[in-house]
Amino acid sequence: MLASTPVRVALATGVTCCLGATAVVAARPDDEAPARQVTEALTDRALAAQDEAASRSLDRSPTPAPASASPTPTTSPSAKPSSTPKPKATKKKAPTKPPRPRPVAGLTQAQMDNAKSIVDVGVDMKIPRQGLVIAVATAMQESTLLNYASGVLPESQNYPHQAIGWDHDSVGLFQQRPSSGWGSVRDLMRPAYAARVFYEALLQVPGWQQMSLTLAAQAVQISAFPYAYAQHEERAATIVAALT
Structure with a gap:
């Protein structure tokens, strides 16, 4: 357990500066057992904090729903194909009468x-x-x-x-x-x-x-x-x- 103490202290120190200072004070030789307990506690808290920070760093933005296939455009009922307009029946012209002859020789x-x-x-x-x-x-x-x-x-x-x-x-x-x-x-x-x-x-x-x-x-x-x-x-x- 003692061999791992400096490693955990260093890890705790790298994670957070304030927690690292406390770990140095707690590692005094005159109180090794309590110091180890404190160090372990701090290390656990540092790891928890690291996990929390890592958890916060995840992108939590909602994943956009996959673009659904564009809806089939609703087509209005197709207009009936315009039928070719029938030619208007042309009225037959009444046969024109030949012009009346111009009078000659003094006739009416x-x-x-x-x-x-x-x-x-x-x-x-x-x-x-x-x-x-x-x-x-x-x-x-x-x-x-x-x-x-x-x-x-x-x-x-x-x-x-x-x-x-x-x-x-x-x-x-x-x-x-x-x-x-x-x-x-x-x-x-x-x-x-x-x-x-x-x-x-x-x-x-x-x-x-x-x-x-x-x-x-x-x-x-x-x-x-x-x-x-x-x-x-x-x-x-x-x-x-x-x-x-």
């Missing part, structure tokens, strides 16, 4: 429109140009290219018309008479129909293409004024030229 717009109806029907029927001129000249003489109703036939006034005449039951652009078998009042009041039956009758005239305009027109119309048609030939040719 209404007269020019009626002349166009006559020429259009002839072109559709593949009537030669001479026949178109005959038809227009005939209508110029019979009705001045206006669609006539008849004062004698009240029914004729129920249909579109531009003038009213009193020559028996004659109606329309060519003053054709229903009583002579040209057609119904309703049909004859339509310019296109009136022109068609005129052309059909003209085609039945033998050699009409070699005839003068007057003779060809008279062969169809059987008018009381057979030579009146010739006066319209030049203007009729101008009108046909403008419409074809």
